[in-house]
Amino acid sequence: MSEIMLPRRQWIARAGGLVAAAGAMPLLSGCDAINDAPAVRKILSMGEEMNRASQRALIDRHALAREFDRADLSPYFRPNGTRLPAGADYAAHAAAGFADWRVRVTGLVARPLSLSMADIRAMPQRTQITRHDCVEGWSAIGQWTGVQLSRILAAAGVQDRARYIVFRCADRLGDALYYESCDMVDARHPQTILAWALNDAVLPIANGAPLRLRIERQLGYKHAKYVNAIEAVASLDAIGAGNGGYWEDRIDYEWYAGI
């Protein structure tokens, strides 16, 4: 379409856009001042609490995300976020086929664990074809195989005081390693699995090898990739800036991402 571009029309359109932008400028900066005011941000965050409370009340804790057939699979499952974790450490793991990868289970547990990929594959497995919904708006359907998080939590003997599960990741984004968290309802949900296979193949690095979280009733950024530690905690206050996740702490994504 660039061949058929009319320079004059383009110029007019650009000038028009500039005039519109200049005319609206005082109004717009006013809008952004409202958006940034602390009191407004507090009011806006009420929406998340209303969504969380209403969805928790409405959705049965065991209600399943829809599972699809193989015919429904996306031709290509779009990776997002980190596609290749930086650093010699991860590269060495990848070169060794993640034979020495360990997932530590710590925090409020009776028996801290350090699981190898072989340990994880030896546990009972669940395979599910589900839709992955990015906060940006796109969706992709993939088939995931892995172990239910509830089995790992049971093996570690999670204490009653634990209210959240925190996931630590091997990929560094900007200033920190990625991290996410969920409450015990989602942690114990039957479709919440730590997946090591996508579409019948070993999980590709771009999609979170060797192990990633699937938390099917929430948006994509909750699905931590490159997971190497799981921590049971009573409060999220001491995790990052206290909002429960990498993006939650940095750009104000909602911690409850069910909508």
Next chain:
Amino acid sequence: MAEAETPVAPSPSAPPVRVYRHRLPTRVWHWVNAATLLILLMSGLMIFNAHPRLYWGEYGANFDRAWLVIGSTADAGYLRVGDWKVDTTGVLGRWTDADGAEKTWAFPGWATIPTSYSLADGRRWHLLFAWVLSIGLALYMLWTLIGGHLRKDLHVRRSEWSPRHIWRDVKDHARLRFPRGEAAARYGILQKLSYIGVIFVALPLMIATGLTMSPGMNAAWPWLLDIFGGRQSARSIHFITAFALVAFFLVHMAMVLLAGPVNELRSMITGWFRLPPEREERA
């Protein structure tokens, strides 16, 4: 509505007859809803900017065929719908912000909340005001049923369904020949259909398709996915219906301006509407 102060038929020489046209719930809901829909539209356009592509079906991402794309080339912005592509440089896909910087987000800063890209903030506004819309609409629907607004003012009578009657209203609108006298106090067939369409079709559709995009709601009410043919179809319908509401707004504004903006605006603030006097019959 439409209870005249005096039974005297208005004439050009007589003082204007006022009728109580809009009751308080209608006026309050109208203005709350107007502000809410503006915020939802502008924050929705921000959310759209995060992935300016629309698909049909359950899934859809960058490698899948989109039926609508707002994008940019090296030096232009474009809108593509199916195989039809149009240059939108300056408005969509490539535009200049208030500081003179060129941007390649789909919708320009003057149309979004906030003005510079923030999916997180767009979602915060959208998902809070979605509650205002939903609660307001539910209460208003209930009131139109209980308060008689639906039965007395919006109900389409059997005689109005006749094609001839509808066609006459279409022609009158096209000729900008608006009802005068007592007839101006009642809604015409096109008005009734528009208001019913907005209150009972478009706005509920916005809420339902919005909920269908929620992975949590999909677990609670999986039938939502069946109704709309999948999450990405719901997202497309959400977008199309939003622009149908924009179209309604534009026609609504045009009609208010043509029918007498002061009188129309006053009636939606105070409730009282001055009946335009009957045309003098040509002898």
